[in-house]
Amino acid sequence: MTVIHENMEDTGAKMKARDVSVYYGDKKAIDDVSIDISPDYVTAFIGPSGCGKSTFLRCFNRMNDTIPSAKVTGLIELDGEDIHSNAMDVVQLRARVGMVFQKPNPFPKSIYDNIAYGPKIHGLAEKKPDLDAIVEKSLTRAGLWDEVKDRLEDSGTALSGGQQQRLCIARAIAVDPEVILMDEPASALDPIATAKIEELIDELSGRYAIVIVTHSMQQAARVSQRTAFFHLGQIVEYGRTSDIFTNPIEDRTKDYITGRYG
Amino acid sequence: MSPITLILIAIGLGLAGWLAGRAKAWSFQKGNPDARPVARPTYHAWYVAIWIVVPVLAFVTLWSFIAPQLITQSVLASPGAQNLPAFGFERDSWLAEARAVALGNAPGVFNAGAEPLIEPFREAIGRYNLIGVVLTIMIAFAGGTFAFLRIRPDFTARTRVERTVMIVLLLASLVAILTTFGIFASLVFETYRFFSLVSPVDFFFGTFWGPDPMSSADNPDGSRYGAIPLFWGTLFIGAIIAMIVAIPLGLMSAIYLTQYADPRLRQWVKPALEILAGVPTVVYGYFAALTVAPAIRDAAVAIGISSASTESALAAGVVMGVMIIPFVSSMADDSIAAVPSAMRDGSYAMGATKSETIKKVLFPAALPGIVAGIMLAVSRAIGETMIVVMAASTAANLSANPLDRMTTVTVQIVKLLTGEQSTDHPTYLSAFALGFALFLVTLVLNVIALRVVKRFREAYE
Numbered sequence: 001m002t003v004i005h006e007n008m009e010d011t012g013a014k015m016k017a018r019d020v021s022v023y024y025g026d027k028k029a030i031d032d033v034s035i036d037i038s039p040d041y042v043t044a045f046i047g048p049s050g051c052g053k054s055t056f057l058r059c060f061n062r063m064n065d066t067i068p069s070a071k072v073t074g075l076i077e078l079d080g081e082d083i084h085s086n087a088m089d090v091v092q093l094r095a096r097v098g099m100v101f102q103k104p105n106p107f108p109k110s111i112y113d114n115i116a117y118g119p120k121i122h123g124l125a126e127k128k129p130d131l132d133a134i135v136e137k138s139l140t141r142a143g144l145w146d147e148v149k150d151r152l153e154d155s156g157t158a159l160s161g162g163q164q165q166r167l168c169i170a171r172a173i174a175v176d177p178e179v180i181l182m183d184e185p186a187s188a189l190d191p192i193a194t195a196k197i198e199e200l201i202d203e204l205s206g207r208y209a210i211v212i213v214t215h216s217m218q219q220a221a222r223v224s225q226r227t228a229f230f231h232l233g234q235i236v237e238y239g240r241t242s243d244i245f246t247n248p249i250e251d252r253t254k255d256y257i258t259g260r261y262g
Numbered sequence: 263m264s265p266i267t268l269i270l271i272a273i274g275l276g277l278a279g280w281l282a283g284r285a286k287a288w289s290f291q292k293g294n295p296d297a298r299p300v301a302r303p304t305y306h307a308w309y310v311a312i313w314i315v316v317p318v319l320a321f322v323t324l325w326s327f328i329a330p331q332l333i334t335q336s337v338l339a340s341p342g343a344q345n346l347p348a349f350g351f352e353r354d355s356w357l358a359e360a361r362a363v364a365l366g367n368a369p370g371v372f373n374a375g376a377e378p379l380i381e382p383f384r385e386a387i388g389r390y391n392l393i394g395v396v397l398t399i400m401i402a403f404a405g406g407t408f409a410f411l412r413i414r415p416d417f418t419a420r421t422r423v424e425r426t427v428m429i430v431l432l433l434a435s436l437v438a439i440l441t442t443f444g445i446f447a448s449l450v451f452e453t454y455r456f457f458s459l460v461s462p463v464d465f466f467f468g469t470f471w472g473p474d475p476m477s478s479a480d481n482p483d484g485s486r487y488g489a490i491p492l493f494w495g496t497l498f499i500g501a502i503i504a505m506i507v508a509i510p511l512g513l514m515s516a517i518y519l520t521q522y523a524d525p526r527l528r529q530w531v532k533p534a535l536e537i538l539a540g541v542p543t544v545v546y547g548y549f550a551a552l553t554v555a556p557a558i559r560d561a562a563v564a565i566g567i568s569s570a571s572t573e574s575a576l577a578a579g580v581v582m583g584v585m586i587i588p589f590v591s592s593m594a595d596d597s598i599a600a601v602p603s604a605m606r607d608g609s610y611a612m613g614a615t616k617s618e619t620i621k622k623v624l625f626p627a628a629l630p631g632i633v634a635g636i637m638l639a640v641s642r643a644i645g646e647t648m649i650v651v652m653a654a655s656t657a658a659n660l661s662a663n664p665l666d667r668m669t670t671v672t673v674q675i676v677k678l679l680t681g682e683q684s685t686d687h688p689t690y691l692s693a694f695a696l697g698f699a700l701f702l703v704t705l706v707l708n709v710i711a712l713r714v715v716k717r718f719r720e721a722y723e
Binding site for chain 2 (some may be wrong): 061063068089091092093094095098099101105106107108109117118121122149168171173175251
């Protein structure tokens with residue numbers, strides 16, 4: 001089924017999925033998918049619209065739980081722990097596996113409160129100076145500090161689209177996650193804002209395991225080191241990004257990346 | 263012949279005109295299949311029908327005012343009218359009796375003097391009925407012919423028909439607006455008359471309310487018209503006690519229904535809650551007077567308050583609070599549901615629990631809508647009458663004890679207007695001043711609520 005390139009030689013897996021299927025009601029959206037997510041690299045999920053890549057991404061922090069009709073089967077592990085086991089609290093899981101959405105969704109609060117939201121609910125900062133430090137660090141890592149440091153009390157929704165998305169990334173970083181899931185984070189942005197997001201992903205990789213869903217193949221080629229090609233709810237091919245784009249093994253992968261469909 | 267018959271004639275003729283207009287428009291298309299007429303045949307048909315029905319309706323309206331007068335005039339000119347009493351009620355009643363007999367609505371006259379008037383009435387009614395029908399038909403034909411002759415392939419019937427429809431819609435909306443202005447104007451006028459008798463200072467700042475309908479109308483005692491106890495009662499029952507009940511219960515039910523309830527349960531509970539809003543307030547009044555008020559009295563007596571009465575502000579306020587739960591919960595429900603699901607997902611993805619998400623993200627984002635719902639609920643509550651009439655008495659007390667009897671502005675208005683006062687007496691006029699004050703307060707609350715809702719809508723678009 002899935003063609004996995006032999007030469008990846010990854011140092012262990014941060015997250016592992018084994019025989020994962022997702023159903024929406026009776027419809028099977030993901031069909032027996034298995035993959036290892038490397039801790040050191042950016043992994044891109046590419047594929048045509050409706051192939052299930054976003055649905056699969058949402059399995060890693062159990063965001064599919066919020067959709068009443070969705071049902072997930074199979075095994076998903078974070079550092080060897082089953083994320084569906086009773087020992088794993090979904091709140092803890094989501095603190096360790098953060099997420100950035102397709103459309104920037106800052107809360108209608110101040111910039112400061114947007115970042116402080118996660119640390120507050122998880123009790124990461126005892127005192128105000130600690131919180132201030134987290135806010136500054138997160139915004140700095142997201143490359144937004146210099147732009148907003150003088151107006152932290154302004155509403156997060158007043159920022160431009162690209163700034164809002166970087167705010168959402170900073171918000172995800174603020175709770176110090178181990179994995180960051182990004183669901184087409186630049187698809188609602190203009191090319192300049194997109195370039196900034198891609199630059200940011202580059203800087204964050206290595207510190208966090210990053211999984212990014214994108215339907216832009218150029219973006220996958222630019223930001224990722226590992227690529228999985230999805231089609232009809234399955235992973236067709238998974239390997240180094242350079243190999244997938246230059247030496248695809250499967251015909252379907254080749255057809256997609258050469259633009260024959262999708 | 264009644265206006266109904268004339269209207270039926272007009273509709274029949276309108277239908278005929280409709281068919282004729284359509285036939286003519288069809289014949290254009292058949293005769294010249296390549297041409298593209300400006301409007302479809304039905305529009306030509308409606309154009310003809312409108313030109314028949316609208317002038318006829320205008321005529322019928324006018325005629326129904328003019329015809330009775332013409333009939334009466336011709337009867338008065340008849341020889342039988344010589345013996346009529348000169349003026350006043352008697353003369354009118356003779357005429358009315360004779361007319362009733364002539365129309366077949368009464369078996370015979372009571373006053374023998376009306377007897378000779380019956381025949382002239384019959385004649386006059388028959389004559390003017392005939393004139394009415396003939397005029398109706400003539401007007402219908404004139405309008406119909408005019409419209410029919412204008413039908414041409416290049417005639418823009420559609421735009422004309424649509425303009426007519428628009429005018430009808432405009433008139434419909436003007437009725438409501440003009441009524442509001444009319445109410446406002448009558449309130450202002452009567453309020454002005456009241457304030458020319460009683461000083462506004464006495465009215466707005468006096469603390470004793472006890473208008474005496476038996477007192478002299480020309481020199482009223484201003485100190486009896488202090489409306490503060492009424493304003494306080496209204497505020498205490500409608501805006502304080504009722505809100506203490508309605509806001510928490512309404513918000514909690516909205517949160518449960520939007521965030522926790524199973525969709526199938528929500529499907530049942532939400533309409534059930536909204537039915538509460540449709541229960542007539544007088545039914546709530548029974549409930550308040552017969553069930554809640556005695557229970558509150560008994561509870562008060564049980565804890566040692568022997569003076570508790572069966573009529574209390576608390577009973578009225580609590581029941582009123584229950585009544586407006588649906589207003590609060592429905593608006594809160596809508597505005598919580600309107601918060602984009604991206605906000606909720608964003609919060610969950612940060613590892614927030616459901617209750618943290620509701621408290622820190624959904625609730626603040628929905629707050630403007632919730633506030634607007636509360637404002638509307640308050641304005642509904644302070645305008646409420648029946649529950650207070652039945653449960654809280656008409657005694658105007660200025661007290662902070664919820665177990666006291668209290669009354670509200672609306673209840674006093676009812677009491678003042680249903681008594682037997684002369685319409686010039688300040689007791690009667692004070693009802694308009696109270697109504698005016700209430701009108702202003704609810705208007706301001708509604709305006710604030712609408713503005714808040716509007717801002718809220720803009721925030722997410």
